[in-house]
């Protein structure tokens with residue numbers, strides 16, 4: 001069992017607005033609906049909106065988070081907001097639009113609506129460390145790419161906002177995998193199983209369901225601090241080589257090869273270097289009731305294989 005001695009009064013989840021409702025947002029909506037929470041969503045994606053309506057959300061707006069026009073279109077009120085917008089392509093301009101301008105628009109709305117909590121899903125990519133050691137939320141953040149720098153700016157916008165009086169939480173997610181999202185398995189199964197880089201850096205992964213469990217645990221926790229940051233990854237960061245070899249052995253395929261001369265798009269964006277650190281998620285485990293279902297990539301990937 002996790003230590004919940006620092007968590008006070010689990011808040012009653014009543015109503016949650018999810019902005020940028022895609023892979024994580026939809027799974028979150030499903031979990032919340034199971035808990036009989038009133039859920040609303042905003043997405044710019046019409047097909048996604050149709051799926052959400054079918055799920056039974058009380059309100060689904062199709063709009064750009066970064067435009068202010070949705071403020072007036074929202075019919076219901078919500079006690080909590082989870083902003084899990086992503087840029088989903090669109091390069092740097094898309095990052096600025098969805099993360100930064102999106103957060104600005106959300107805070108402008110929140111200044112009037114004053115929900116109790118805003119929770120923003122950021123990324124562990126804000127940690128630049130490359131010694132392979134453990135890092136927690138107290139570690140330096142100096143993003144290696146302009147994209148990660150925008151994620152950090154969006155965190156700061158939320159955490160430093162003075163007009164919104166509610167609680168502000170940032171959940172820094174590791175690399176998300178789960179049903180329908182298993183890039184590494186696909187690459188290993190693919191005909192050309194040569195992976196970019198040397199495979200020595202640690203991967204910090206989180207299963208879709210654990211990302212949802214973590215976000216809900218933060219919403220429910222009624223934490224003492226009015227604003228806080230939590231890492232959310234599994235408890236067994238391992239090198240890309242170790243993970244790739246483990247997957248290959250389960251599939252009874254030869255160990256995949258790595259080509260240090262080959263650079264992934266992410267490596268290209270950070271001038272060829274990849275951060276190498278093991279991200280600790282002890283804080284969320286200690287301060288909330290978060291209990292991961294997939295504490296190791298092995299249990300998570302095993303289901304997907």
Ligand SMILES: NC(=O)c1ccc[n+]([C@@H]2O[C@H](COP(=O)([O-])OP(=O)(O)OC[C@H]3O[C@@H](n4cnc5c(N)ncnc54)[C@H](OP(=O)(O)O)[C@@H]3O)[C@@H](O)[C@H]2O)c1
Nearest residue numbers: 020022023024044045064065084085086088098123175176
């Ligand atoms: N993927 C990862 O491994 C990873 C790692 C660390 C952190 N994160 C963070 O985790 C969160 C959730 O990621 P995810 O995988 O669920 O992302 P996702 O599947 O791409 O979902 C994001 C949703 O937001 C919508 N959206 C994008 N820009 C918008 C805008 N300006 N206005 C309204 N809607 C907008 C997208 O619509 P479209 O479909 O039209 O684009 C999509 O439906 C994000 O904040 C992401 O930064 C992800």
